[in-house]
Amino acid sequence: MIACTIAGSDSGGGAGIQADLKTFQELRVFGTSVITALTAQNTKGVHGIYPATADFVKDQLNAVLDDFDLKAVKTGMLFNAEIVETIVSVLESKEIPLILDPVMIAKGGASLLKEQATIALKEKLLPVATVCTPNIPEAEVLTGLTIKTEEEIKFAGEYLLNLGMQCVVIKGGHLAGKHAIDTVFIRGEKPFKMKTERLKTIHTHGTGCTFSAAITAEIAKGKPLKIAIIEAKKFVQLAIRYPLNIGHGFGPTNHFAYQEHRGICDVQVI
């Protein structure tokens, strides 16, 4: 099975293209990539960004599409409106499931999406996505709502589904509480929650990339949407639970952990 990630490169290896390809590999999916921007980055922060031109993003995407039978595509850091629009123009006529991680701000605070691009993302790319995986701050930007309570999460999920996509996962990593709870909205179905223990760690660099890449890999293998999302939650939970303790800042998650420990992760689905 072959999947593609369209995202930024993280020289530190914990997020972006590198996290996506490691996740695909661990889940036995062949990974191809389209690089939207190079970042000079490590566990201490983003030290520089060098975007690709929209034309070169298009060349990479066409090269991949021309040769490979892609079963799923994901997007991560898209950086500017030209790149967002280019991706829409190439992908909108294709029937490939699109998993959209609306990456906006790195955990260290650096902006990975320009303000104008947020509008293009919301108006043009979101409507053609199969799954969108915002964290709480991203869901707030996309909906214009403040999201703290369960009611507000429900309202935001329904608002986002109405933009046209098939599924929205509002991730709960940024909320407080003993559990990390993600809420899943699938068109025409009752929403459900995925609940795990909230782990006490600073090594959460790239959790969102890893989670959405795992959904992409499972969908590429033909898993039904709900099963793919639950398996991805197990993948990211284990990747956080068994940290590698690499670097001097907010370290990466452990992409090896799923293959090594997968028998012992329980995600409660409620």
Ligand SMILES: Nc1ncnc2c1ncn2[C@@H]1O[C@H](COP(=O)(O)OP(=O)(O)O)[C@@H](O)[C@H]1O
């Ligand atoms: N401390 C934690 N313990 C357990 N799971 C977590 C923790 N932090 C994040 N997660 C999970 O990791 C995934 C990514 O979530 P989140 O950190 O909100 O995304 P992002 O990286 O986009 O900010 C979600 O499934 C979330 O529930």
Ligand SMILES: Cc1ncc(COP(=O)(O)O)c(N)n1
């Ligand atoms: C290239 C790239 N893509 C995405 C992220 C977001 O990851 P995080 O929110 O964990 O910093 C990042 N830091 N760098």
